[in-house]
């Protein structure tokens with residue numbers, strides 16, 4: 001069988017990406033440094049944000065999913081995300097990919113996509 005053409009398919013499709021996003025957000029919320037950004041949020045609001053993240057990642061990796069959220073610059077503006085926050089975030093991305101055993105070119109593609117959003121997010 002040939003290798004699936006989209007990164008979305010190679011990662012395992014919607015369910016796999018949803019599981020990765022859920023794991024990542026759980027880690028971010030529990031982080032001492034980053035948790036401030038999710039503190040005092042209601043469950044429904046958190047679930048909507050998680051759904052937007054799943055949709056964003058599915059869409060960006062070539063899946064048949066529409067992303068209806070805001071762009072990265074608009075949605076993170078004013079959070080004062082600095083370089084230290086970014087490093088902590090990437091630590092959780094890498095730990096999440098370790099947890100799911102993603103390696104090789106597909107892992108590199110995911111990390112490089114996340115890194116490509118950095119200049120829209122880090123503002124302090």
Ligand code: HEM
Pocket residue numbers: 034037038049052053056068069070071075076079081085086089113114117121
């Ligand atoms: C240090 C890094 C980051 C922090 C602290 C952070 C934090 C947050 C928070 C608190 C929200 C909820 C915003 C709200 O309720 O209005 C959010 C939304 C979102 N984030 Fe991030 N984020 C980070 C990096 C990223 C990255 C790298 C991506 C994508 C690869 C991403 C994708 C999204 C998406 C798709 C949303 C939903 C946008 C919307 O509400 O329209 N975030 N982020």
